[in-house]
Amino acid sequence: MxxxxxxxxxxxxxxxxxxxxxxxxxxxxxxxxxxxxxxxxxxxxxxxxxxxxxxxxxxxxxxxxxxxxxxxxxxxLAAHSLNAHADLLRIADKVMNRISRATGESINLGVLDGQEQRVVYIHQYDSTYSLSMNSTLGKRNPLHSTSLGKALLAFRDDDEIEERLSAMKMEVSAPNTMTDKDAFREELKKTRARGYSEEIEESEIGVRCLAAPILNQAGRSIAAISVSFPLMRFDESKKDDYLNVLMTATHQASQAFGYLEDTSS
Missing domain, CATH: 1.10.10.10 (Winged helix-like DNA-binding domain superfamily/Winged helix DNA-binding domain)
Structure with a gap:
């Protein structure tokens, strides 16, 4: 034996x-x-x-x-895994197309990694500009330094947030990467309150991103969509317009998954 x-x-x-x-x-x-x-x-x-x-x-x-x-x-095998997320990809693709046409910038769809404190990029629309911030499908970036990561984590329950925070290494990858966990915790609270996240040169030099979550019927994030700009092309006077396009799109995607916004307050 x-x-x-x-x-x-x-x-x-x-x-x-x-x-x-x-x-x-x-x-x-x-x-x-x-x-x-x-x-x-x-x-x-x-x-x-x-x-x-x-x-x-x-x-x-x-x-x-x-x-x-x-x-x-x-x-x-990877394709079979993505097929399991067919509804997410189908619904997200429709709204990502609208954001892409409205902004011309790089649009990314990300989900939480089940084990590591990272966001996984699973779908994208490339920028129409020659100078662009395109990501690689399957790429995994840290949650703490990306707008996608912030948007995803902010809309999880407090226990999961604390569990993931305790496992984070808060490594620096760009000039403005957040390294203090208390500051990051406050950033998540802001993200949850306003409904979107942003990062300015926290993940890459010269890159600014805005992101918003796709929520399920329980108000829990199942994915997030980001718009990535070269810092030099971000028009601050149009920020509200960018956010309106992004958040309208993610809200429509969330509704498709049964999310109903609480209007009682």
Whole structure:
């Protein structure tokens, strides 16, 4: 009878697999030594993992260069995952199209990562301008430094907010990144009160963003939509117009998910 491996060994093995997959996702194509170094595993372990993934159809190796890359099978899995969010994508796409036509700027749809304190970009409209702030689908940015992250987290219950706050590292990525958790907590309160969030050079230098949540019937955020501007092209005199377009769109999307605004107060 085979003795089962300790749980910690199994977890470590799974982490190595995903480390290799994430390395390939970021690099697109890479050699064995580079993958092993970036995934922080030995060459022998990396080689074994890669060839197991090749056998399963998730990784391919170019016979001429001997470099590895992800196969379309993995993208197929991602597509199935997105299909599970088909209603969200369908409803969000309609209102994002309106925001795009009204502003000409980059429009992004983001959702909360289930494990890490990050927002995941799952749909977008590119800017019509040559100078634009386009993001990559699947990109994951910190919650604390993005308007999408603020809009998503502000409309969750207090317990979840505190749990996520306690796990945040508050790393700096731009000149105005917020690093104080108490200040960030206050920013979330402002976001919830006014219905939108914003950030000015908190995630990237030269970028300003506005975002608003898509809410479900319980008033809980299920996604958020942002408009990203190069700082030099943001017209402060038109801020109210930008917000009107954005918040009208997200309110319509929220209504499609059963959200009814409380007008009693």
């Amino acid at each position: 085979t003795t089962p491996k300790p749980k910690t060994e199994n977890v470590a093995a799974v982490m190595k697999v995903f480390s290799v997959l994430e390395t390939l996702a970021e690099s697109r194509t890479a050699g064995l030594a580079d993958i092993a170094q970036r995934a922080m595993t030995s060459k022998s372990t990396t080689h074994r993992l890669l060839h197991t993934m090749i056998d399963l159809g998730y990784v391919e190796q170019n016979p001429e260069t001997e470099r590895y890359e992800l196969s379309l099978r993995l993208f197929s």
